[in-house]
Amino acid sequence: MSIVSILDSGAVKAAKELYGHDVESGSLPLTPTRKEFTGDYTLVVFPLTKAARKKPDAIAEELGGWMQENIEEVSGYNVIKGFLNLELGAAYWNDFLRNAVKAENYGRLSPKGKKVMVEFSSPNTNKPLHLGHIRNILLGWSCSKILDAAGYEVVRVQVVNDRGIAICKSMLAWKLFGEGETPDSSGIKGDHLVGKYYVIFESKFKEEYKSWQDSEAGKAAFAEKAKEGEPEDKFFKRYKNTYFNEHSQLGQQAKEMLLAWESGERETVDLWKKMNSWVYAGFDQTYNRLGVEFDKLYYESETYLNGKDLVEKGLKNGLFKKREDGSVIVDLTDAGLDEKVLLRSDGTSLYITQDLGTAHLRYEDYKSDKMVYVVADEQNYHFKALFETIKLMGEPYADGLHHLAYGMVDLPTGKMKSREGTVVDADDLMDEVIAEARENTKERGELESLSAEEREEIIKRIGLAALKYFIIKVTPKKRMIFDPKESVDLQGQTGPYIQNAFVRIKSVLRKAGEQDHGSFELYEELENQEKEVLLRLSKFPEIVETAAAEYDPSEVANFCYDLAKEFHRFYHDHSILNCDSDNVKKFRIDLSYLTAEVLKTGMDLLGIQMPDRM
RNA sequence: GGCCUUGUAGCUUAACGGAUAGAGCACCUGACUACGGAUCAGGAGGUUGAAGGUUCGAAUCCUUCCAAGGUCACCA
Numbered sequence: 001m002s003i004v005s006i007l008d009s010g011a012v013k014a015a016k017e018l019y020g021h022d023v024e025s026g027s028l029p030l031t032p033t034r035k036e037f038t039g040d041y042t043l044v045v046f047p048l049t050k051a052a053r054k055k056p057d058a059i060a061e062e063l064g065g066w067m068q069e070n071i072e073e074v075s076g077y078n079v080i081k082g083f084l085n086l087e088l089g090a091a092y093w094n095d096f097l098r099n100a101v102k103a104e105n106y107g108r109l110s111p112k113g114k115k116v117m118v119e120f121s122s123p124n125t126n127k128p129l130h131l132g133h134i135r136n137i138l139l140g141w142s143c144s145k146i147l148d149a150a151g152y153e154v155v156r157v158q159v160v161n162d163r164g165i166a167i168c169k170s171m172l173a174w175k176l177f178g179e180g181e182t183p184d185s186s187g188i189k190g191d192h193l194v195g196k197y198y199v200i201f202e203s204k205f206k207e208e209y210k211s212w213q214d215s216e217a218g219k220a221a222f223a224e225k226a227k228e229g230e231p232e233d234k235f236f237k238r239y240k241n242t243y244f245n246e247h248s249q250l251g252q253q254a255k256e257m258l259l260a261w262e263s264g265e266r267e268t269v270d271l272w273k274k275m276n277s278w279v280y281a282g283f284d285q286t287y288n289r290l291g292v293e294f295d296k297l298y299y300e301s302e303t304y305l306n307g308k309d310l311v312e313k314g315l316k317n318g319l320f321k322k323r324e325d326g327s328v329i330v331d332l333t334d335a336g337l338d339e340k341v342l343l344r345s346d347g348t349s350l351y352i353t354q355d356l357g358t359a360h361l362r363y364e365d366y367k368s369d370k371m372v373y374v375v376a377d378e379q380n381y382h383f384k385a386l387f388e389t390i391k392l393m394g395e396p397y398a399d400g401l402h403h404l405a406y407g408m409v410d411l412p413t414g415k416m417k418s419r420e421g422t423v424v425d426a427d428d429l430m431d432e433v434i435a436e437a438r439e440n441t442k443e444r445g446e447l448e449s450l451s452a453e454e455r456e457e458i459i460k461r462i463g464l465a466a467l468k469y470f471i472i473k474v475t476p477k478k479r480m481i482f483d484p485k486e487s488v489d490l491q492g493q494t495g496p497y498i499q500n501a502f503v504r505i506k507s508v509l510r511k512a513g514e515q516d517h518g519s520f521e522l523y524e525e526l527e528n529q530e531k532e533v534l535l536r537l538s539k540f541p542e543i544v545e546t547a548a549a550e551y552d553p554s555e556v557a558n559f560c561y562d563l564a565k566e567f568h569r570f571y572h573d574h575s576i577l578n579c580d581s582d583n584v585k586k587f588r589i590d591l592s593y594l595t596a597e598v599l600k601t602g603m604d605l606l607g608i609q610m611p612d613r614m
Numbered sequence: 615g616g617c618c619u620u621g622u623a624g625c626u627u628a629a630c631g632g633a634u635a636g637a638g639c640a641c642c643u644g645a646c647u648a649c650g651g652a653u654c655a656g657g658a659g660g661u662u663g664a665a666g667g668u669u670c671g672a673a674u675c676c677u678u679c680c681a682a683g684g685u686c687a688c689c690a
Contacts, residue, residue: 029632037633044632046670056670082670083633124690164690241689327688336617337686344688351690380618381685407620408684415683440652462652474627478620479683486626486639490652493627493638500652508649550630558628561637572645572654592649614652 003096003538004030006073007041007086014066021051032535038078039085040535046082056082090524093534094587098518100537101590107540107601112151116400117366118144120374121292122159125279126166127195129286131409131416131424131482132376138472138607139406140374141292142553145605147372150548155366156294159358162276163301168257170194171271172250173201183278189427191282194275202419205250209236209243217247286426290464291607296365298358306357308349310393311342319392335388337381342389355386356393363397370400372551377405377477404551407479409471424484434463436488437496446613458611463488465495465608472606473557493561495608498599501564501571502610505596508576512589520586529570533591536563540598544605553606560602567595 008025015023027047033039045059052059057079064077064084075089100106120140123129129137140156148154174181174197183190212218213236226235236243244251260268287293311328314320320330320342328343342353349357362371373383383403391398409416416423438459441447447455470487474480490496526534540559547555576588600610 031632034633042633046632049670081633161690166690325688341688346688348688350688354690376684377619378684379690382690384618405619410683412625444652446650470626478627481626483626489639491639492652494652496652497638500650504650504653511649546630554628558637565637568653569655571649575649577649613650
C-alpha cells in the first residue's frame with residue numbers, strides 16, 4: 001500500500017472516530033508538503049469544519065494527534081492555518097528505499113489483465129514524415145510504453161493510408177517526368193523520392209492551372225462563376241478543386257489512375273506497389289531511428305471497403321436511415337451531433353464507413369478492452385461521431401474507445417504549410433539535433449577515449465533526447481510551438497539535463513564498486529535533500545498510474561525532470577563516496593542507484609534512451 | 615454564425631479546488647585544490663486575457679465578454 005493511501009485511509013478513520021463523520025476516501029486533500037514548511041505530507045482539514053463544528057486549527061491538531069498515535073508511519077506533525085503537516089519518520093523512508101531498491105522493477109505495476117490497442121503515426125504514403133508525425137509518434141509510442149508499465153497488455157498498430165488520389169498524384173508525376181528514377185539510381189531515400197514527385201505533380205498542376213486561367217475557358221469561368229466583386233486571385237483559389245475535378249488534364253489523368261487502381265489494372269497496381277515499397281523502406285529507417293515499432297499494420301488498401309456490411313446491418317436493425325437518394329445516414333442529434341452520412345448514394349464507402357469497419361476488424365483480431373486513437377485534434381468531431389455511432393450499434397468495444405487528441409505543432413513563424421514549404425521534415429530534424437549534440441560533445445571532449453561507433457551512439461541518444469523531450473513535455477491537448485533553436489538546447493529543462501543526472505550517478509557507481517542493495521542500517525539523520533529525492537522516488541508508481549489513466553506522457557516527463565533536478569541539488573551539496581559514515585555512504589549509493597533506475601525507466605517510457613557517459 | 619479547445623513572466627511552460635502561482639530559456643551576480651560545471655546558488659521579471667459569481671479558499675468550477683485555433687463534406 002502506498003503511503004498516500006495509508007495516510008488517506010488513516011484520515012478517514014480519524015474523522016470517523018473523532019467526529020463520528022463519514023468522509024469519502026480522498027475528500028481530504030493530501031499533498032506533499034511545500035518546501036517552506038516542515039513535514040512530508042500535508043492534509044487539508046477544511047472540509048471537516050462543518051461536521052466537527054470546530055475551527056480548522058483545532059481539527060488539524062486533533063487529527064494530527066490521532067494520526068501520530070495510530071499510524072505507524074507518522075512520526076510527528078505541526079499545524080499551520082488549518083493545514084496539517086505530517087512528518088514521516090526516518091524509519092519509513094529507510095524502509096521505502098530498502099524495498100524499492102530491492103524490487104525487481106520499481107515503478108512497473110502489477111498486470112491488470114486487460115488489453116489495450118494504441119493506434120498512432122498512420123501516415124499517408126505520398127510523402128515523408130514531418131514534425132507533426134513526430135509529435136504523434138512520440139505520443140503514441142510513449143503512451144503505449146506507459147500503459148504497458150501500468151500493467152496492460154499493449155498492441156501497437158498503425159493504419160497506413162496507402163491508397164487514394166494523393167499517391168496517384170505521385171505515381172502519375174513519376175510516370176510522366178520520372179524517367180525511371182529510383183531510390184537506388186538517385187540515392188534519395190524512398191519516401192523522399194515519392195514525396196519529390198508529389199511536389200512535382202503539384203507544381204506542374206499549378207502551371208497548368210495558371211495557363212488555364214489566362215485561356216478563354218478560364219476567363220469564361222471567372223466571368224460566369226465569380227461572386228459579385230470577387231477578385232480574380234481569390235476566385236481561382238476557391239475554384240482550384242473544381243478545376244482539378246472538371247477541367248484539369250493532370251487531374252483527369254490522376255483520377256483515371258485511381259479508377260484503374262480500383263479496378264485492379266495490372267500496370268497501375270504494379271507501379272503502386274513499387275512506389276509504396278520505396279516509401280515503406282524510407283519509413284522503416286525513420287521509425288528505426290526514432291526507436292519505435294509496431295505489432296500490426298493495417299493497410300487502407302485492404303480495409304477501405306470494410307464497414308459497408310456493418311452499415312447494412314444497422315440499416316436492417318433500424319439504427320440507420322436511408323435517404324431518398326439512397327445514401328445512408330445515422331442520426332446523432334441525441335448525442336448533440338448532427339446527422340452523419342455513412343454510405344454514399346452510389347453505395348460507396350466513406351472515411352467513417354472504413355473506420356467503423358476497421359474498429360470492428362481490430363476487435364475481431366485482438367479482442368482488446370480499450371482502443372486508443374492518437375490523432376490530431378482537428379479530427380475531434382469525426383471521432384465523436386464515430387464513437388457515438390459505434391455505441392449506437394451496441395458493439396462490445398464501444399465503451400473502451402478513446403481519442404487521444406493532441407494539438408497541432410506550430411513554428412515560431414506560424415503554421416506549417418506544405419504549400420509554402422515550411423514543413424519541417426522528420427529526417428532533417430533528427431539530423432540537425434544530432435549534429436548539434438555532436439558539436440557540443442566535441443567541445444567537451446569527454447568521449448574521446450571511446451570508439452567512433454560508441455561515440456556516435458551516445459551522440460544520437462543525446463540529440464534525440466533533446467528533441468523528444470522538448471516535444472513530449474508539453475500536455476498533449478495543447479497546441480505547441482516548436483522552436484528548432486530551443487529544441488536542440490542541452491541545458492535547463494531538457495532531455496540531456498536528465499541524462500546528465502543519470503550519467504553522474506553511473507560515474508559514481510562505477511567508482512563505488514559493487515554493493516549489496518539495501519544493506520544499510522537505519523539512517524536516522526536524513527538530510528532534507530535526501531528526503532526530497534526519496535519523496536520524488538516514492539511517487540513514481542503513482543505517476544505511472546495517472547499518466548496511463550489520462551494518456552498523458554507529459555506527466556512522466558515533468559516527473560523525470562523534477563527528480564533529476566532534486567538529485568542534482570542533493571549531489572551538489574552532499575558527497576556520496578566521501579561522506580563520514582560508512583552506513584550513510586551505503587544509503588546514498590542506494591539512493592543514487594534507485595534514482596538512476598527510476599530515471600532510466602521513466603525516460604524509457606518516453607522513448608528516450610540513457611547514455612552511460614556523455 | 616453554432617459547437618469544441620486554448621489564453622499563466624519577454625519566450626517555452628507547470629499546477630487536476632488548497633498555503634507566498636513552480637520551472638526552464640534569455641538577462642544580471644556568484645560557486646570547482648570536491649564523487650562529471652550539459653551542474654548548483656542568488657537577482658530581476660506575474661493584477662494567471664477581462665469582468666462578474668460560487669467557495670473558508672479559484673489559474674483551476676459557473677456566467678458574460680475579448681483573442682487565437684479547430685470543426686461544422688456523399689474529403690481524409
